[in-house]
Amino acid sequence: MSNQQQSGGKIKVGFKQAAAMLFPYAKSRIVEQIKSVALIIIYLILFQTVVLGIAIAQASLIAAGLALVIGGLAFFMEGLLLGLMPLGEVIGLKLPQKSKLPVILGFAFILGAGATFAEPAISVLKAAGSSVKPWDAPLLFLMLNKFSGYLVMSVGAGVGIAVMFGMIRFMYNISLKPFIYILVSFLIVFTLWSFFSENMRNITGLAWDCGAVTTGPVTVPLVLALGIGICRVVGSSGSGSSGFGVVTLASLFPIISVLILGAVLSSSVPPPMAEKEFFSAANRDKAEKLFDSREGMLGYAFQNAKEESQLALFDDDRGKMLEYVSSLKYDVDQAAAVFGAGAEAMQKWAALKGTAEQQSAVFADKSATLAAVQKFSSVMEEPLRPSELMLRNIKAAAQAIIPLSIFFLLVLTLLLREKLPRADEIFLGLGFAVIGMMLFNIGIEIGLSRLGNQVGGKVPSAFKAVELHEQRSAINGFDPGIVKTAISPAGELESFFYVKGKTGYSQLPFKEEQHNPETKQYNFTPTRGPLFGAEGALSGIIVALIFAFALGYGATLAEPALNALGITVEELTVGAFKKSLLMQAVALGVGVGIALGVAKIVWNIPLIWMLGPPYILLLIITKISTEEFVNIGWDSAGVTTGPITVPLVLAMGLGIGGQVGVVEGFGILSMASVCPILSVLMVGLMVTKKRKAALQENAATERAEVAA
Numbered sequence: 001m002s003n004q005q006q007s008g009g010k011i012k013v014g015f016k017q018a019a020a021m022l023f024p025y026a027k028s029r030i031v032e033q034i035k036s037v038a039l040i041i042i043y044l045i046l047f048q049t050v051v052l053g054i055a056i057a058q059a060s061l062i063a064a065g066l067a068l069v070i071g072g073l074a075f076f077m078e079g080l081l082l083g084l085m086p087l088g089e090v091i092g093l094k095l096p097q098k099s100k101l102p103v104i105l106g107f108a109f110i111l112g113a114g115a116t117f118a119e120p121a122i123s124v125l126k127a128a129g130s131s132v133k134p135w136d137a138p139l140l141f142l143m144l145n146k147f148s149g150y151l152v153m154s155v156g157a158g159v160g161i162a163v164m165f166g167m168i169r170f171m172y173n174i175s176l177k178p179f180i181y182i183l184v185s186f187l188i189v190f191t192l193w194s195f196f197s198e199n200m201r202n203i204t205g206l207a208w209d210c211g212a213v214t215t216g217p218v219t220v221p222l223v224l225a226l227g228i229g230i231c232r233v234v235g236s237s238g239s240g241s242s243g244f245g246v247v248t249l250a251s252l253f254p255i256i257s258v259l260i261l262g263a264v265l266s267s268s269v270p271p272p273m274a275e276k277e278f279f280s281a282a283n284r285d286k287a288e289k290l291f292d293s294r295e296g297m298l299g300y301a302f303q304n305a306k307e308e309s310q311l312a313l314f315d316d317d318r319g320k321m322l323e324y325v326s327s328l329k330y331d332v333d334q335a336a337a338v339f340g341a342g343a344e345a346m347q348k349w350a351a352l353k354g355t356a357e358q359q360s361a362v363f364a365d366k367s368a369t370l371a372a373v374q375k376f377s378s379v380m381e382e383p384l385r386p387s388e389l390m391l392r393n394i395k396a397a398a399q400a401i402i403p404l405s406i407f408f409l410l411v412l413t414l415l416l417r418e419k420l421p422r423a424d425e426i427f428l429g430l431g432f433a434v435i436g437m438m439l440f441n442i443g444i445e446i447g448l449s450r451l452g453n454q455v456g457g458k459v460p461s462a463f464k465a466v467e468l469h470e471q472r473s474a475i476n477g478f479d480p481g482i483v484k485t486a487i488s489p490a491g492e493l494e495s496f497f498y499v500k501g502k503t504g505y506s507q508l509p510f511k512e513e514q515h516n517p518e519t520k521q522y523n524f525t526p527t528r529g530p531l532f533g534a535e536g537a538l539s540g541i542i543v544a545l546i547f548a549f550a551l552g553y554g555a556t557l558a559e560p561a562l563n564a565l566g567i568t569v570e571e572l573t574v575g576a577f578k579k580s581l582l583m584q585a586v587a588l589g590v591g592v593g594i595a596l597g598v599a600k601i602v603w604n605i606p607l608i609w610m611l612g613p614p615y616i617l618l619l620i621i622t623k624i625s626t627e628e629f630v631n632i633g634w635d636s637a638g639v640t641t642g643p644i645t646v647p648l649v650l651a652m653g654l655g656i657g658g659q660v661g662v663v664e665g666f667g668i669l670s671m672a673s674v675c676p677i678l679s680v681l682m683v684g685l686m687v688t689k690k691r692k693a694a695l696q697e698n699a700a701t702e703r704a705e706v707a708a
Helices: 015-051 057-100 099-118 122-126 138-146 150-172 179-197 204-213 219-234 247-265 284-288 294-304 307-312 316-332 332-339 345-352 358-362 366-377 386-415 424-463 538-557 561-573 579-602 606-625 627-640 645-660 670-706
Strands: 474-477 484-486 494-501 504-509 521-524
Touching: 015 057, 015 424, 015 538, 015 645, 057 099, 057 219, 057 307, 057 386, 057 424, 099 219, 099 358, 099 386, 122 645, 138 247, 150 204, 150 219, 150 247, 150 332, 179 204, 179 247, 179 606, 179 627, 204 247, 204 606, 204 645, 204 670, 219 247, 247 332, 247 627, 284 294, 294 307, 294 332, 294 579, 307 316, 316 332, 316 345, 316 358, 332 345, 345 358, 345 366, 358 424, 366 474, 366 521, 386 424, 424 538, 424 561, 538 579, 538 645, 579 606, 579 627, 579 645, 579 670, 606 670, 645 670
Parallel strands: none
Antiparallel strands: 474 521, 484 494, 494 504
């Protein structure tokens, strides 16, 4: 043993020995993440493939993405436990001993804001703007695209303020109820006011969903570590509310901060309007403010707007527009600013989205046009650039983790003048956290978000026809002479033709707008649905709502954080509120909430009418509930929005919204947060009633025994 032992008391371990010790531990961590992900992923895939009968597109890429999500989460959570959590606990213990209240509150604010930037799910908000059209919701488009950084900063500021108030609660043992009354009442009034503003109305779903995004695997453990440390020092750890309540505040304050940001920005954007009017000379200056530059606005219009709207940017002068497009062939920098980097970006736009005249302005002749159309039509998706993908996500992960870590280290060493405990473990943990967040973000981008968008886009096929864009095909050398005509039972004429495939001949509908006579190409996009009844039938919508309920219910039961909360609650209530009862109450609430959120999108119901009644009811129930159940119930919403649930549900909501034609698909997460609070508090009232009845019965028995 002496030969193996170092002077520092450490034992040298060979590679095989280290691997033998680490492998079981790493395996358990990976299995833990697989358990939290597997149920929801399998359910989504089975629903789309078995119930809807639609194959998963890019299945191998999505599978790789899901594997990265699992590996990334395992690394990230281990890094959190080894690196950030120990730092938070030490500072939480030492800060109240060596600093005054202003310093503690300043630290709490920076901790809350920094932890928000490090949340894995926060990156999903930045990627949610692609489905929003600037003419439909100018303010929402601005906040999700050009000012997405401001959006994240406002969320971080909200969480920072929430943590400040949470620390004040811990230090002075203040009830959570007054905070709930004030914040929820203010939010209901603010949201109601926003309903009467065209632009503000469209950001309310985003604002309320931001409250769910913040309470993730970084913010909650760090804030609780700080709070528990403070409670130990000030002697309030036995109050029953230690560790509870701050998650509630961290969910409510960001909603306010995002709504305030929207109100500040709303005066600088035009109101929602028709697409062509948006790009007209009268509105062009304000419209341009939604983009990074005039070239960015032109590029967006060419890629996403109709030809008549594109012409509006050139004062309805077709010659001027074509002259501009033609000039871009000779100005590489300008073309890149409009259509994006890459030598073929402009050619791809012209081949796939340009009109015949625009194609003539880009390509030398018809043969070049035909060659480009054939080339780009065969590529359905943008090719992945692994190096670019990795560098972008390494940068994002480092920006999220490293500044927060440096801040912790500076506070510990310079302000508190404490030595760094187990420095090697902490730095290893911080490295793991960066690696984990990078892998997780890549997995979200290529796997989880794609799956969520696919399933969300296909769910409406239960009650309406949806286009399967991933199955789009191009038929070259198309001859209109093969088109046939049929008559429907209603007496309507329908055009179709036959095409030969690998398994025989099939019949396809003919639509004039999908045929390009110049290139002799017919672009066909198959459709699916409605699968349950006629178009818009209630039976099909009910199937979609049942799917949403089962998704929320199953995904919530799989959340590891809910299991941990259940154990804590059972201990705090001395067995009166069983872990299984809490888990079922929360899961039922989330299932109902996600179903209501989908109903909100399908029927385009204003969010205030969905959120107002349950929150008003919650204020009443909160008033008559005990403090312990108020803390438990309101914090239970935080465990429902994990790093897997948030990206999937957000992507699914946006996918459904895109198919049913609503302006935005936000609001599902907010409904998935309010309903479990309601269900837990109602169960809490029943538990309290039973407990009181049992105590009264015992007291009566004791009195009878004494009397006897």
